[in-house]
Amino acid sequence: MSPLDDLGTFLVHAVVLEDEAASRYDELADTMEVHHNDEVAALFRQMAAYSRLHLNEATAHAAEHAGGLPDLKPWEFDWPGTESPESGQAESSHYLMTPHHALRLALAAEESAHAFYAGIASHARCEQVRKLAAEFSAEEAEHAEALKEWLTRYPKPSRAWDEDLDPPAAGD
Amino acid sequence: MNSEPQLQIQALAHKDYKSAYKPVWCAGCGDFGVLNALTKALAAMELPPEQVALIAGIGCSSRLPAYTRAYGFHGVHGRALPVATGLAVSRPELAVIATGGDGDGFSIGGNHFLHACRRNVNLTYLVMDNAVYGMTKGQASPTTEADWTGSKLAPQGTHQQPFQPLEMALAAGAPFIARAFSNAPNELAHIITEAIQFPGFAFVQVLSPCITFRPEQMHWKKRVHEGFVPTADRREAFMALMDDDGFSTGIVYRAPRECYRPDTAKAVTLAEIAAGFEVVS
Numbered sequence: 445m446s447p448l449d450d451l452g453t454f455l456v457h458a459v460v461l462e463d464e465a466a467s468r469y470d471e472l473a474d475t476m477e478v479h480h481n482d483e484v485a486a487l488f489r490q491m492a493a494y495s496r497l498h499l500n501e502a503t504a505h506a507a508e509h510a511g512g513l514p515d516l517k518p519w520e521f522d523w524p525g526t527e528s529p530e531s532g533q534a535e536s537s538h539y540l541m542t543p544h545h546a547l548r549l550a551l552a553a554e555e556s557a558h559a560f561y562a563g564i565a566s567h568a569r570c571e572q573v574r575k576l577a578a579e580f581s582a583e584e585a586e587h588a589e590a591l592k593e594w595l596t597r598y599p600k601p602s603r604a605w606d607e608d609l610d611p612p613a614a615g616d
Numbered sequence: 617m618n619s620e621p622q623l624q625i626q627a628l629a630h631k632d633y634k635s636a637y638k639p640v641w642c643a644g645c646g647d648f649g650v651l652n653a654l655t656k657a658l659a660a661m662e663l664p665p666e667q668v669a670l671i672a673g674i675g676c677s678s679r680l681p682a683y684t685r686a687y688g689f690h691g692v693h694g695r696a697l698p699v700a701t702g703l704a705v706s707r708p709e710l711a712v713i714a715t716g717g718d719g720d721g722f723s724i725g726g727n728h729f730l731h732a733c734r735r736n737v738n739l740t741y742l743v744m745d746n747a748v749y750g751m752t753k754g755q756a757s758p759t760t761e762a763d764w765t766g767s768k769l770a771p772q773g774t775h776q777q778p779f780q781p782l783e784m785a786l787a788a789g790a791p792f793i794a795r796a797f798s799n800a801p802n803e804l805a806h807i808i809t810e811a812i813q814f815p816g817f818a819f820v821q822v823l824s825p826c827i828t829f830r831p832e833q834m835h836w837k838k839r840v841h842e843g844f845v846p847t848a849d850r851r852e853a854f855m856a857l858m859d860d861d862g863f864s865t866g867i868v869y870r871a872p873r874e875c876y877r878p879d880t881a882k883a884v885t886l887a888e889i890a891a892g893f894e895v896v897s
Contacts, residue, residue, distance in 0.1 A: 526800035
């Protein structure tokens, strides 16, 4: 039996997944602001705001849960990877990244969250968990589709997108 | 009144440990993961920020104290451990954590590292190891591979064997030795928690990629693996390190022993200290 078969444990995962996604987007937005990439910073800030809307939804579900929620330490979560699935690949960010790259990063995060919920929806033994996971999975799939549509407005940039004739961190 | 749903769970509280300063690290730097892991560890232990002191030297990773709400001291290059040692013995009620990089800790502060291991004062030392001097723009550091040719200062490589931090710590007498990875912040938070709770000198080498000067380190994610099984047997720990490929993670050695504590029973006044320096003609 997976720990995620328990409704309370599942809800804590859902809340933390959205919270960490929002935090990661804010972290990326802060980094882009520091490096004067304001366009991408604004995009990441917008993503953080969307994640907080979803966080509120998950929190509302959790608040309705009569049994209370388990107090899990960060390392006790049952994530498929080393971080919560919607946290994104922060290491693939770049100070000159374009909206195309930012949307790609966000799309990968949404698809990862979708796969996480879809897996639970198809395997969980608890019916309530399956139902909620299917609902969240469908939402993540919608977000992914919206991002794909958004990406059509930001095609892949030229190969020289990261060229900087006066880089802030040039080698010795 | 706030109409948003309110839910208090411990896992959300780690943000409360961060300061309002935005890190100036490069986008994608591994040190972001260390900051997240450290704040998660402090939240998991429910340690109030005013009971934590972060001490650093110089370097990209040594900026970390400024990005938290705990007490911080950004000192001289390579001297995080002497400052942390003084603070830990004079204010034992604080959780003292020294942070820095491989150059700061193993080169400029290398001698302090050895003696901190042997002295065993109750503090935690987190070294963010990226095998390069990042702040000064990409020179080889003590942990750089002998054949790395990425620096114009050593275009044929350094031809020097890299420093082995875990082996050195074990040989010098450190009672808690671990390695973790910045891209696995939850596991890193666990190891940091164990290190802070350990009664003595706890050393954690954190593999923290420098994506600017060592972009190939992005592939560390594929190479890092769980490997160490904690032991209190020094011989077993050495054997584990002999078999180590440099990417094993976990606690390799944990063997509590008596901490160094100066005798504070005899209180001395400032006047008495001053009297000792009086010149008698």
